[in-house]
Amino acid sequence: LTFLGLESSCDDTAAAVVRHTPGSCPEILSSVVMGQSELHADFGGVVPEIAARAHAERLDLCVEQALKKAALTLREIDGIAVTAGPGLIGGVLSAVMCAKGLSIGTGLPMVGINHLAGHALTPTLTDDLEFPYLMLLVSGGHCQFLIVRGVDDFSRLGGTIDDAPGEAFDKTAKLLGLGQPGGPAVEACAMSGDAAQIPLPRPLLDRPDCDMSFSGLKTALLRARDLLVAKHGGLREVDRANLCAAFQQAVTDVLAEKSRRALKLYLSENPTHPAFAVAGGVAANKRVRALLETVSAEFDVRFTAPPLALCTDNAAMIAWAGLQRYRSGARDDMTLSARPRWPLDKTSPSMLGSGK
Ligand code: ATP
Ligand code: FE
Numbered sequence: 001l002t003f004l005g006l007e008s009s010c011d012d013t014a015a016a017v018v019r020h021t022p023g024s025c026p027e028i029l030s031s032v033v034m035g036q037s038e039l040h041a042d043f044g045g046v047v048p049e050i051a052a053r054a055h056a057e058r059l060d061l062c063v064e065q066a067l068k069k070a071a072l073t074l075r076e077i078d079g080i081a082v083t084a085g086p087g088l089i090g091g092v093l094s095a096v097m098c099a100k101g102l103s104i105g106t107g108l109p110m111v112g113i114n115h116l117a118g119h120a121l122t123p124t125l126t127d128d129l130e131f132p133y134l135m136l137l138v139s140g141g142h143c144q145f146l147i148v149r150g151v152d153d154f155s156r157l158g159g160t161i162d163d164a165p166g167e168a169f170d171k172t173a174k175l176l177g178l179g180q181p182g183g184p185a186v187e188a189c190a191m192s193g194d195a196a197q198i199p200l201p202r203p204l205l206d207r208p209d210c211d212m213s214f215s216g217l218k219t220a221l222l223r224a225r226d227l228l229v230a231k232h233g234g235l236r237e238v239d240r241a242n243l244c245a246a247f248q249q250a251v252t253d254v255l256a257e258k259s260r261r262a263l264k265l266y267l268s269e270n271p272t273h274p275a276f277a278v279a280g281g282v283a284a285n286k287r288v289r290a291l292l293e294t295v296s297a298e299f300d301v302r303f304t305a306p307p308l309a310l311c312t313d314n315a316a317m318i319a320w321a322g323l324q325r326y327r328s329g330a331r332d333d334m335t336l337s338a339r340p341r342w343p344l345d346k347t348s349p350s351m352l353g354s355g356k
Pocket of ligand 1: 184
């Protein structure tokens with residue numbers, strides 16, 4: 001089967017073609033991602049209206065490029081997968097409308113995909129993983145532990161009750177006068193810093209569950225920064241580096257400790273080939289990756305992280321999720337709607353922690 005995927009739920013317009021023959025590894029024939037950071041740079045965040053307009057303008061071109069790179073025409077595609085939520089509603093609508101148009105025009109089947117399912121299934125695109133595996137999805141907008149039991153079967157063990165770590169990295173960078181995106185900037189600055197110089201809290205570690213909180217860290221950091229500025233008449237380089245190191249260490253410690261709890265819950269199911277996978281932009285952080293790897297080793301569980309280009313928003317993950325759901329019988333028609341909120345876990349008591 002060969003699937004075309006479409007994604008436009010945040011600030012990346014993406015199209016990709018993925019092919020899979022049972023018994024072999026899936027192949028990404030093309031993956032085109034058009035970012036919009038330059039359009040939103042002046043506003044300090046993604047402006048939904050601007051994002052939606054840009055998606056609508058670029059989707060056709062994106063699809064054209066993805067097909068061209070895959071050296072295929074629409075006639076050689078078996079189906080279309082599209083992100084139908086969660087996300088900025090104007091953006092989600094752009095791709096859903098595009099997919100409907102393509103489906104009507106070609107008669108190809110269409111499958112709506114939950115963006116979070118796309119992220120959560122990504123490790124199976126590049127790695128030979130067995131269900132059930134444990135997933136930590138940690139990005140700019142999300143932070144949650146999931147047990148992935150199948151292409152359409154997820155249990156949420158817990159997640160952030162306020163900010164996502166990526167968002168906290170970005171806000172920290174802003175507070176310390178570093179550039180955006182904040183994650184890489186804070187990581188680079190932290191290299192020369194000493195985390196032990198700035199005591200920061202480790203929120204919610206006193207609670208036995210897998211829930212996390214990152215917004216208080218940012219407030220604690222702001223207070224520490226202001227004390228240092230008052231003491232030295234400005235923010236010294238050494239203090240900036242120490243603040244970055246302390247912040248990064250606090251986030252990493254919380255993720256590691258909550259991973260231990262999630263691993264215990266997951267291992268109580270007795271999976272035959274236990275694996276812990278991480279995805280999302282924050283998974284690019286070397287400190288985070290290293291500590292999660294150590295934690296996995298403590299539990300004798302295999303650790304895996306997809307390549308960075310597949311960790312952040314892309315359409316290959318949507319095409320792959322769509323292909324698999326199609327194979328298990330999923331089909332959508334013209335009643336497919338765009339959903340701003342869409343928890344992955346149907347038993348989820350609340351949508352808190354989806355981060356959006
Ligand atoms: P979502 O995928 O939840 O819709 P998003 O598209 O904003 O949100 P991603 O593209 O997965 O998220 O990741 C971007 C986030 O990852 C940003 O907040 C960025 O600061 C963070 N990030 C990127 N690299 C690093 C790093 N090296 N260390 C920490 N954070 C990082
Ligand atoms: Fe995403």
